[in-house]
Amino acid sequence: MKRHLKKINALIENFDVETELALQSVSKTKKYKKGEFLLYQGEICKSSFWIEEGITRKYYMNDKKEVTTELLFKHDLAVAFSSYVSNQPSLEFIQAITDVTVSCIDKNSFRDIKENHPQLIQLDLLMTEYYTMWLEKRLFEFHTLNAIERYKLLLLEQPDFIRHIPLTYIASYLVISLETLSRVRTKI
Amino acid sequence: MKRHLKKINALIENFDVETELALQSVSKTKKYKKGEFLLYQGEICKSSFWIEEGITRKYYMNDKKEVTTELLFKHDLAVAFSSYVSNQPSLEFIQAITDVTVSCIDKNSFRDIKENHPQLIQLDLLMTEYYTMWLEKRLFEFHTLNAIERYKLLLLEQPDFIRHIPLTYIASYLVISLETLSRVRTKI
DNA sequence: TTTGGCATTTGACTTAAGTCAAATAATTAG
DNA sequence: CTAATTATTTGACTTAAGTCAAATGCCAAA
Numbered sequence: 306m307k308r309h310l311k312k313i314n315a316l317i318e319n320f321d322v323e324t325e326l327a328l329q330s331v332s333k334t335k336k337y338k339k340g341e342f343l344l345y346q347g348e349i350c351k352s353s354f355w356i357e358e359g360i361t362r363k364y365y366m367n368d369k370k371e372v373t374t375e376l377l378f379k380h381d382l383a384v385a386f387s388s389y390v391s392n393q394p395s396l397e398f399i400q401a402i403t404d405v406t407v408s409c410i411d412k413n414s415f416r417d418i419k420e421n422h423p424q425l426i427q428l429d430l431l432m433t434e435y436y437t438m439w440l441e442k443r444l445f446e447f448h449t450l451n452a453i454e455r456y457k458l459l460l461l462e463q464p465d466f467i468r469h470i471p472l473t474y475i476a477s478y479l480v481i482s483l484e485t486l487s488r489v490r491t492k493i
Numbered sequence: 494m495k496r497h498l499k500k501i502n503a504l505i506e507n508f509d510v511e512t513e514l515a516l517q518s519v520s521k522t523k524k525y526k527k528g529e530f531l532l533y534q535g536e537i538c539k540s541s542f543w544i545e546e547g548i549t550r551k552y553y554m555n556d557k558k559e560v561t562t563e564l565l566f567k568h569d570l571a572v573a574f575s576s577y578v579s580n581q582p583s584l585e586f587i588q589a590i591t592d593v594t595v596s597c598i599d600k601n602s603f604r605d606i607k608e609n610h611p612q613l614i615q616l617d618l619l620m621t622e623y624y625t626m627w628l629e630k631r632l633f634e635f636h637t638l639n640a641i642e643r644y645k646l647l648l649l650e651q652p653d654f655i656r657h658i659p660l661t662y663i664a665s666y667l668v669i670s671l672e673t674l675s676r677v678r679t680k681i
Numbered sequence: 682t683t684t685g686g687c688a689t690t691t692g693a694c695t696t697a698a699g700t701c702a703a704a705t706a707a708t709t710a711g
Numbered sequence: 712c713t714a715a716t717t718a719t720t721t722g723a724c725t726t727a728a729g730t731c732a733a734a735t736g737c738c739a740a741a
Contacts, residue, residue, distance in 0.1 A: 438575045440628040
């Protein structure tokens, strides 16, 4: 997966000037305060958000409880994928958990400029592939690791998460209760 | 997601003759007996399998237990996605659970013919998007539904699964023990 | 520096689902 | 058709993680 990320970065760095400009022409910088929403549940996701600064999360409500599906940092792309692709209302919220600056890329405009910029078609496919592999990995981990192991793996692979994100969100990302997370942390 | 499947079918039905021929030129029909493997864990997945007839499953081993990740029927595409995309050894087996006929599409050849057949680029993206949405849905269901609810949903959405697939595989697809599945079934 | 509001931890108890073992039922091969 | 396998069910017990409630710690604003 690291290899795949490198491919994506290489592609972006080698963008033609016109591709770069086209992309800028459909992006606009937006800022959100901590706690504000980039996308609400029920809304159709009509743009993707390239994080320039800060942290966001995707989550949905189950009963009264939140499940955090993704935590996104600088240079990650925040999208409610299924909603974006299928034009259906999103099950997920996208929320700023710190003050955030994003490049907001309009979906339809992006589709249009892809026509004349094959590198963007490439980018689209590579990013979708990356997200898909990440989903496969996440699903795999839920089915092979228990609470302690999932937390340990997170510590190992995403040490910045624990440094910058409140435990409530960490717990809901690992899909364990806050109390269990607290107990897990004493056992590491 | 149904809408997306229709898009895929529409695209395939409207393939240019040359695209159709190019695709055939990189495909070859293969047959597998019940129980045989289309792909072994540890192998790199270098082709995708379009199911023409029969049923296959993808699964991996966890401790001594199998987790079935996908059940594939006629006109589904069987691929070990992460392995296929990243050229890494597959964690998953792909196995025929009935006698099976597939169109085996060589990955590198497919990549090559995409160059001259934009419809195949389209197809590639659409199918990846579909699989990604399916993964999101599956992950969502594991985190919001308990064993009974997951089984009921399967009955509703995939009644053919229960008709054609041994309960061992159904259980391992729902990621519950065979005993729990048996108990769930008395409670429907 | 105090207070009110979060964030985190700890304790006691519950529960969904797993495990292990044994009993039936259903297929398949001879 | 009958034996032998294989698939499914049932029972008794265990366990990981959840729930609810209370205690403690930690800031941040007045």
